[in-house]
Amino acid sequence: MVMLIAEDDPLISMTLETFFTKEGYKVISTNNGREAMLKIEEHLPDIILTDVMMPFYSGLEIIAKIKSGFNKKIIVVVLSAMGQESAVKEAFELGADDYVTKPFSLAELSLRVKRLVKVRGRNTVLQLDEKF
Amino acid sequence: MSAIFIFSNGDKNRFLRVSFTLILFLSSFSLFPQKKSGTTNVFPNVHLKHIVLPHETFTTIGQLYGIRGEDIAEYNNLEYYDEEVIPKYVTIPLSKQNFSKEKRVFSNELLVPLYYIRGNAKTLFRLKKNGPNKMVRRVNGRILLAGYLHTTKVDQKVFQIASPGTPEPTAIVGYSKRKDTVSNTKQKDKFSLASNQQTTPVATVIKNKANFLSKGAPLITRLPEKKEAFAEVIEPQPRSVSRVQKVLFLVKVQLSISIFLVALIFLYTAIRNRKEILNAKLNGSIRKVLIDEILGGNSFSGRINKALSTSLFLKKQLSKKANRQFIIDEIINGRKSIKGEVGDNFLKLYLALNLDKDSANKLKSKNWNNVVKGIQELAIMEQNHKMTEIFREINSKNEFIRMEAQSALLRLSGFGGLWFLNVLNYPISEWQQVKLLSILATSPVSDIPDLRLLLDSPNQSLVIFTLKLIGLFKQRTMHNEVVKALGNKSEAIRFFAVKCLKEIHNEYTASVLIRRFATETRRNKIAIVKVIGEIGDQGQTDFLLDVLSLGDDTFRILAATALSKQGIKGNYLLEEYCDKIGGQYSEILLHTKSAV
Numbered sequence: 001m002v003m004l005i006a007e008d009d010p011l012i013s014m015t016l017e018t019f020f021t022k023e024g025y026k027v028i029s030t031n032n033g034r035e036a037m038l039k040i041e042e043h044l045p046d047i048i049l050t051d052v053m054m055p056f057y058s059g060l061e062i063i064a065k066i067k068s069g070f071n072k073k074i075i076v077v078v079l080s081a082m083g084q085e086s087a088v089k090e091a092f093e094l095g096a097d098d099y100v101t102k103p104f105s106l107a108e109l110s111l112r113v114k115r116l117v118k119v120r121g122r123n124t125v126l127q128l129d130e131k132f
Numbered sequence: 133m134s135a136i137f138i139f140s141n142g143d144k145n146r147f148l149r150v151s152f153t154l155i156l157f158l159s160s161f162s163l164f165p166q167k168k169s170g171t172t173n174v175f176p177n178v179h180l181k182h183i184v185l186p187h188e189t190f191t192t193i194g195q196l197y198g199i200r201g202e203d204i205a206e207y208n209n210l211e212y213y214d215e216e217v218i219p220k221y222v223t224i225p226l227s228k229q230n231f232s233k234e235k236r237v238f239s240n241e242l243l244v245p246l247y248y249i250r251g252n253a254k255t256l257f258r259l260k261k262n263g264p265n266k267m268v269r270r271v272n273g274r275i276l277l278a279g280y281l282h283t284t285k286v287d288q289k290v291f292q293i294a295s296p297g298t299p300e301p302t303a304i305v306g307y308s309k310r311k312d313t314v315s316n317t318k319q320k321d322k323f324s325l326a327s328n329q330q331t332t333p334v335a336t337v338i339k340n341k342a343n344f345l346s347k348g349a350p351l352i353t354r355l356p357e358k359k360e361a362f363a364e365v366i367e368p369q370p371r372s373v374s375r376v377q378k379v380l381f382l383v384k385v386q387l388s389i390s391i392f393l394v395a396l397i398f399l400y401t402a403i404r405n406r407k408e409i410l411n412a413k414l415n416g417s418i419r420k421v422l423i424d425e426i427l428g429g430n431s432f433s434g435r436i437n438k439a440l441s442t443s444l445f446l447k448k449q450l451s452k453k454a455n456r457q458f459i460i461d462e463i464i465n466g467r468k469s470i471k472g473e474v475g476d477n478f479l480k481l482y483l484a485l486n487l488d489k490d491s492a493n494k495l496k497s498k499n500w501n502n503v504v505k506g507i508q509e510l511a512i513m514e515q516n517h518k519m520t521e522i523f524r525e526i527n528s529k530n531e532f533i534r535m536e537a538q539s540a541l542l543r544l545s546g547f548g549g550l551w552f553l554n555v556l557n558y559p560i561s562e563w564q565q566v567k568l569l570s571i572l573a574t575s576p577v578s579d580i581p582d583l584r585l586l587l588d589s590p591n592q593s594l595v596i597f598t599l600k601l602i603g604l605f606k607q608r609t610m611h612n613e614v615v616k617a618l619g620n621k622s623e624a625i626r627f628f629a630v631k632c633l634k635e636i637h638n639e640y641t642a643s644v645l646i647r648r649f650a651t652e653t654r655r656n657k658i659a660i661v662k663v664i665g666e667i668g669d670q671g672q673t674d675f676l677l678d679v680l681s682l683g684d685d686t687f688r689i690l691a692a693t694a695l696s697k698q699g700i701k702g703n704y705l706l707e708e709y710c711d712k713i714g715g716q717y718s719e720i721l722l723h724t725k726s727a728v
Contacts, residue, residue, distance in 0.1 A: 009465065009469070010416075010419060011419055011422075011423070011462050011465050011466055011469075012465075012466075012469050012470070014419055014420065014423050015423050015426065015427070015466065015470065015474070018423050018424070018427050019427055019474075022427070102468070102469045102470075103467075103468060103469050103470055103471040103475060104469070104470065104471065105470070105471050105472030105473075105474075105475070106470060106472060106473075106474045107472055107473065107474075108472065
């Protein structure tokens with residue numbers, strides 16, 4: 001599974017990268033919205049963990065582009081800060097799959113991602129069955 | 133190790149940029165005018181002109197004018213040689229060595245007075261301004277004494293000696309108009325060598341100067357017939373040329389300064405960029421080590437200690453204060469963003485690296501920024517054992533330190549930290565109250581201490597904060613104490629007490645407020661009617677009808693709104709009242725009913 005992390009805080013970004021690499025994901029790390037957009041088009045990740053506030057493009061703009069554009073099946077989890085409830089609401093409206101609020105637990109985040117992957121996989125199988 | 137890394141990865145462009153900057157920096161100095169070595173002229177544009185006689189050398193000419201032959205050669209941009217001088221004439225500088233404005237004679241010196249002949253059109257003022265300034269004195273009408281030429285060897289054919297004891301010479305024997313400028317200038321000023329007036333001029337005349345003298349200078353006729361003088365003074369160069377030179381010099385200086393500044397900016401930027409790149413690389417390395425430690429595993433503390441004893445890199449970085457602060461900032465950032473086991477590891481790493489001492493030391497700083505930062509660090513990293521040190525700052529003269537210390541105490545001990553409120557000497561600002569309440573909002577409500585004492589505090593802002601606290605956390609057991617606060621002298625306290633009672637009201641609250649209504653201020657009366665509207669029942673309808681009949685429109689609308697909230701009875705009474713008064717006003721009041 002390819003995971004893209006879009007987070008402008010280098011410590012959080014590196015921590016997530018190290019953690020999820022140990023979890024067995026192939027992780028691509030970016031520290032701004034523009035770089036994230038380019039990497040998404042280049043690598044077509046399965047999961048995106050994105051911060052809300054980032055330079056160049058916000059996490060919401062990234063979600064809007066993914067969900068309205070080339071691949072709606074990408075799992076998007078929003079990393080929001082305290083007091084960004086309205087942004088979280090907007091993210092869900094745009095098609096985000098889940099969110100965690102800082103401070104978040106890495107273990108909990110990992111479980112959420114695994115659950116989303118599992119659900120998405122099941123849906124994909126169901127869709128394939130329907131086609132046959 | 134880092135140095136090797138830097139140079140081995142050096143960016144070629146950066147190297148070229150730095151080199152260019154250095155070249156620019158150094159070249160800027162070459163534009164500064166070089167100080168001319170040798171003789172410095174007293175009058176920048178005034179010289180003596182010496183017509184070279186056969187067999188004369190620079191040395192012999194120099195002896196005549198009290199100056200070295202080398203200086204004459206250099207002054208005329210010629211190469212010095214100890215043979216017959218080839219040019220037809222040379223200019224002699226009037227320097228400090230051979231010229232003075234005062235008549236001071238040394239033992240082995242002879243003086244030759246130099247005169248300046250003022251032109252018709254020139255005033256003394258203009259002469260002083262533009263010509264050889266500081267003329268000593270007027271000697272004879274238009275003739276001014278400029279100074280004295282000092283020499284040791286005098287050729288009697290050339291000068292009349294003005295040695296000590298001889299009479300003051302006043303006659304003019306030479307003149308100064310340059311041949312190439314005579315024809316195109318009206319200026320008639322002249323410098324001259326002098327000879328003794330009392331006797332027939334002895335020597336002093338330029339050889340073969342007939343053509344030179346015939347250009348119509350006014351003093352020519354006064355020259356002796358015997359034209360053997362060989363020296364003259366060249367008058368100042370035309371003013372316009374001098375001005376151009378000055379402008380050029382200023383432009384040069386400005387250009388040099390500009391280039392120097394640009395070079396300096398380039399150099400500074402290059403150094404700063406290099407430093408930033410280095411710091412970023414170093415910080416990245418430190419961050420990587422930290423994350424490896426944080427995500428290490430169960431034997432965390434042991435591993436950190438082991439890392440401290442073995443990792444030279446980490447040891448080296450910890451020895452520098454700036455790096456320690458970077459690590460503190462990163463750990464705090466991590467602590468604020470990540471919770472759970474990994475979040476706790478940040479705290480363990482903070483303690484294992486003894487960074488709590490760094491934070492505590494900041495409290496001793498004279499800089500308030502550092503103190504505030506130290507308090508924040510200790511609070512975020514939950515260093516409860518430092519509460520005593522933090523407590524000392526709650527009455528700090530600096531508002532920011534004070535606010536941060538109060539916030540830190542509440543962060544560290546929740547409601548338990550409220551005990552500090554008792555000893556506050558300063559009022560709590562509105563902003564600080566909001567901040568403190570937001571910190572307390574995350575604490576367990578069961579920990580709220582008894583707040584009675586705080587309501588009796590002489591500190592008005594503290595009483596208001598306590599009332600807000602009681603209201604926010606619904607401390608109904610404090611109802612009677614809040615009712616007592618309605619009798620406080622402070623209008624603001626009474627106002628917040630009314631608002632607080634809305635949150636902790638019971639069956640007696642409305643009647644208590646109604647009793648206070650008559651004696652309250654307008655602001656508090658409005659607050660009471662609003663609260664009655666929220667907490668009242670049908671028992672307060674009479675009071676609201678009374679308010680409705682008051683002349684004040686604000687009260688009328690508030691009372692109508694409150695009545696419409698009082699169930700069927702309230703609505704009925706409101707409609708009845710409106711029917712009674714009729715007209716447009718009754719429609720407005722009825723509108724409040726639909727709005728509710």
